[in-house]
Amino acid sequence: MSVHHPERSPAETAGEGTPTQVRHEAFRRRTFAVISHPDAGKSTLTEALALHAHVIEEAGATHGKASRRSTVSDWMQMEQERGISISSAALQFTYRDTVFNLLDTPGHADFSEDTYRVLAAVDCAVMLIDAAKGLETQTLKLFDVCARRGLPVITVINKWDRPGKDALELIDEVQQRTGRTPVPLSWPVGLSGDFRGTLDPRTRAYTRYRRMAAGAALAETEVFAPEQAAELEGAAWTEAVETAALVAESNGAFELEAFRAAESTPVLFVAAAMNFGVATLLDVLVDLAPPAGPRPDADGTPRPVEAPFSGFVFKLQAGMDRAHRDHVAFLRVCSGVFHRGMVLTHAATGKPFATKYAHHVFGRDRETIDVAFPGDVVGLVNASALRAGDSVYVGTPVTFPPIPHFSPEHFQVARAVDAGRAKQFRRGITQLELEGVIQVLRSETRGDQAPVLAAVGPMQFEVVADRMDREFGAQVRLEALPYTLARRVIAPDPEVLNRIPGTEVLRRADGEPIAVFTDKWKLGRVATHAPEVALEPIGGDLD
Numbered sequence: 049m050s051v052h053h054p055e056r057s058p059a060e061t062a063g064e065g066t067p068t069q070v071r072h073e074a075f076r077r078r079t080f081a082v083i084s085h086p087d088a089g090k091s092t093l094t095e096a097l098a099l100h101a102h103v104i105e106e107a108g109a110t111h112g113k114a115s116r117r118s119t120v121s122d123w124m125q126m127e128q129e130r131g132i133s134i135s136s137a138a139l140q141f142t143y144r145d146t147v148f149n150l151l152d153t154p155g156h157a158d159f160s161e162d163t164y165r166v167l168a169a170v171d172c173a174v175m176l177i178d179a180a181k182g183l184e185t186q187t188l189k190l191f192d193v194c195a196r197r198g199l200p201v202i203t204v205i206n207k208w209d210r211p212g213k214d215a216l217e218l219i220d221e222v223q224q225r226t227g228r229t230p231v232p233l234s235w236p237v238g239l240s241g242d243f244r245g246t247l248d249p250r251t252r253a254y255t256r257y258r259r260m261a262a263g264a265a266l267a268e269t270e271v272f273a274p275e276q277a278a279e280l281e282g283a284a285w286t287e288a289v290e291t292a293a294l295v296a297e298s299n300g301a302f303e304l305e306a307f308r309a310a311e312s313t314p315v316l317f318v319a320a321a322m323n324f325g326v327a328t329l330l331d332v333l334v335d336l337a338p339p340a341g342p343r344p345d346a347d348g349t350p351r352p353v354e355a356p357f358s359g360f361v362f363k364l365q366a367g368m369d370r371a372h373r374d375h376v377a378f379l380r381v382c383s384g385v386f387h388r389g390m391v392l393t394h395a396a397t398g399k400p401f402a403t404k405y406a407h408h409v410f411g412r413d414r415e416t417i418d419v420a421f422p423g424d425v426v427g428l429v430n431a432s433a434l435r436a437g438d439s440v441y442v443g444t445p446v447t448f449p450p451i452p453h454f455s456p457e458h459f460q461v462a463r464a465v466d467a468g469r470a471k472q473f474r475r476g477i478t479q480l481e482l483e484g485v486i487q488v489l490r491s492e493t494r495g496d497q498a499p500v501l502a503a504v505g506p507m508q509f510e511v512v513a514d515r516m517d518r519e520f521g522a523q524v525r526l527e528a529l530p531y532t533l534a535r536r537v538i539a540p541d542p543e544v545l546n547r548i549p550g551t552e553v554l555r556r557a558d559g560e561p562i563a564v565f566t567d568k569w570k571l572g573r574v575a576t577h578a579p580e581v582a583l584e585p586i587g588g589d590l591d
């Protein structure tokens with residue numbers, strides 16, 4: 049098929065590729081994130097997945113030789129050393145001819161706003177649950193964000209090698225508290241703390257796991273027919289068969305449509321640290337997780353994957369490399385082919401944007417990207433013109449929906465320590481706001497020299513203070529405000545809310561009036577004191 053359009057510029061032509069090729073590449077992409085309450089084993093599973101794929105793909109690799117340290121740990125260490133903000137980037141690996149893009153999310157719940165943004169760029173989420181703890185605060189918040197995005201979720205119950213809750217109890221929790229019907233695709237044989245293997249409820253085959261030497265990248269697995277399993281495992285097998293049947297009876301068989309429509313969630317039982325069940329998860333991702341598909345634009349019209357290149361920025365990161373003061377914009381490719389060097393149009397300004405430096409970024413590792421397909425993540429270096437949520441395209445214009453704002457719960461006023469550095473102060477605050485490091489709320493009463501910083505997690509303030517000082521040469525003094533809630537105001541005159549004690553109206557950079565409240569009682573008073581005012585939860589608001 050010819051793709052040459054003489055009326056187009058070389059860059060546009062380069063952005064096409066044959067439609068069949070692009071569809072094929074998109075179809076074999078799985079773009080996902082592993083999310084969880086801290087400590088559920090996200091980093092352990094991320095390493096296990098990458099190593100698993102790597103070890104299997106590398107022809108002749110000696111099992112057990114691959115070192116866990118080399119891949120992900122460097123990046124983890126950087127996070128620890130710096131103790132502050134980290135980079136969300138992507139790890140790409142291949143398994144069964146499928147290209148996985150595993151988007152990284154911060155480990156600390158204080159940076160959950162970054163995690164929520166990453167969820168705007170993936171096609172599926174793997175939700176990790178600690179078998180001993182069940183659903184925790186952050187697990188529920190994340191399930192909620194996924195529900196708002198209509199994102200399919202694979203639920204993975206981890207640490208089954210340790211004593212924990214009962215499998216049925218965990219299934220029940222998922223059922224009661226997530227709004228999705230849990231459908232197990234693997235069922236543990238042996239109680240938590242005695243993980244022998246898993247039953248596949250669909251085929252009734254038994255996969256037995258054996259531990260390999262410490263640090264090994266793979267577990268030893270053997271598959272048995274049900275009769276053999278009964279002989280091998282006795283009561284543990286019978287128990288597994290019976291309990292799995294109970295769940296199947298009440299929740300039904302797995303249906304792809306229901307999973308993709310975010311109505312049901314497949315459940316797997318694993319022990320990431322032992323590599324038990326990791327291969328099963330990879331297989332489920334290959335066989336069931338949605339491939340990169342047409343993305344709806346801001347008006348809801350899907351842009352086909354074979355359309356000319358388009359993508360949107362889901363994350364900005366500055367200062368990853370302090371020596372170079374770089375700005376990296378992470379872009380999810382939505383359609384077409386990305387070629388390094390191509391000139392994109394920045395939808396927000398209509399200006400051309402050159403892509404001389406395009407990288408895969410994972411921690412310290414940077415690799416130049418020459419070509420990328422729908423579902424892939426490209427890190428554009430020196431991209432200070434791009435903001436989070438911005439769309440870029442070649443050829444037919446497109447604007448993707450903005451990344452939602454998330455409801456802040458912590459508020460502090462920022463002031464320059466040295467009044468003589470007001471210019472640096474303003475420049476720094478604006479830059480950090482654009483990057484999405486923090487939300488900035490302003491009012492005429494407070495003035496430009498004392499904006500209100502609004503955060504989802506308090507550590508965001510530390511990042512601001514650190515970067516203002518180091519990068520912008522403007523030390524800041526932060527003063528906590530007693531507010532805990534924010535709402536968008538819809539009213540002819542939002543300022544009336546300023547008359548209610550414990551309430552204040554501020555403006556976001558996009559001009560939206562945002563009311564902040566000390567507590568829900570003050571929020572409740574709006575109905576009686578200013579009945580003409582309507583309040584709306586903010587974007588991904590979680591209450």
Ligand code: GDP
Nearest residue numbers: 086087088089090091092207210319320321322
């Ligand atoms: P994260 O905070 O979600 O990234 O969690 P980590 O991957 O750092 O894991 C938290 C702790 O749980 C670490 O001490 C891990 O070694 C441990 N852990 C993770 N997966 C497993 C598992 O499958 N079994 C056991 N016993 N421990 C695990």
